[in-house]
Amino acid sequence: MPLISILSMRQILSFFIKTIRQFLADKLNQYNTTLPYLITMIIALVVVVGGINLFIELTETLKTELLASYDTAITDHIISYRSPTLTSYFKFVTNVGDTYGYLIVLALFLIVSLFVTKRWKYVAQATLVLALATISNMMLKRFIDRARPGIEHLVSVETLSYPSGHAMSAMAFYGFLIFLVTKFKIQKVAKFILIIVLVILILSIGISRIYLGVHFPSDVAGGFIAGFIWVVFCKLIFDLIELFRRDSQT
Template sequence: MRQSLFEFIKNLNHFLQRKFKQYDNKLPYFITVILALLIVVFCINTFIELTETLKTEVLATYDTQITDYVISYRTPLLTRYFVFVTNVGDLYGYLTVVGLTAIISYFFFKRWKYVLQTTAVLILASISNVILKRFIDRARPGIEHLVSVETLSYPSGHAMSAMAFYGFLIYLVFRFRFNKFLKTGLILLLAVLILSIGISRIYLGVHFPSDIAGGYIAGFIWVVFCILIFNIIELFRRDPKT
């Protein structure tokens, strides 16, 4: 039985190699596109389900419990940290990071493509966040706000933009070939930044935890969707007859 199974796997492997040999240089793009489509569909469904539960007592209870737990750790030092982090996830923070990305792309990679891609992801996430906020129309938490806010609550613009922008940077860093320790360090730093920006909005009293969850999901949708589109463009650019 075991020998028969090994023979079947071996024959299947030879069959796939023959069939897909002509697509060897494009296969990674095909795989990325298929996986990205599946993830986008799953995340959209999750976002819709979360949005439909916003007015339920169960979610309100979880929001209250998590918020109370987070703000119970308020100290002057943590407040300064989270105010700084939330500013990193705001307009001037992104302008600074985009500027640094532009400098790195120009001097190290000699290409503007990555700057344009990360900027496009951020713009798409920001515009869609404004639309979603107005459509869903959820008010801010009624607790003390440690920073001023003027827009609606769900989904969190900071969490959504952080996931979209810094999440896409994680994807680019993962693709680049350089020292693995530096790569791991950068990915961890960006991941901690995304998490800190989300937590800062709860800590500062301007968002419900479910706002952050919705923002992360929506931002991740844009990351994966843009990866999908950019890989399709790359696929056609390599072979216009595809």
């Protein structure tokens, strides 16, 4: 789903809710403030569950020789660039995409939210997105049960391989921050620079897992897809809550 579609989701939801409300009033002779939101949320849950099921079905391709050859070719190409400088950089960004990295970023985000934007709810939303991505990643890893690559690991790892937790969390958390940046009332140049930095960070975290030898490229791709699903779903739910609050106040 392109970025413009995500940004206009609130308008689409508003139209959808109005359509459901009009249908209930015309066909069922019933006007209910809450019911259209509940129906929309149920539909959203069905869509997300269906997307996750499709994601799991697609993981069957992990067993094909064609994907294995792509994984090997891409991995060999990336690790061929190993050097002390790149190793230091990718170890740094992989730490940014780990627990302590997120705690530091969340702490900084909290300070900015309290003293600049005055919107602490954005910190809560970003934390929720990260938590959902982390928990679901652990469940997916256990369900799919794919071993790590058999090449040299430049960092220590303990969990299973697919999907990449770093890639999934990076896409979910920093991807959601990209959406929040688009809402901030700052100069367009600063906004553009922030978005570019976050995009580079997401990609760097994903590539770092391949470079460091702890993930297949397909692990990273799967993590990015799953993380993006959570960004879209959480954005939808947050917009629903906001629309419901506005509707209930009128």
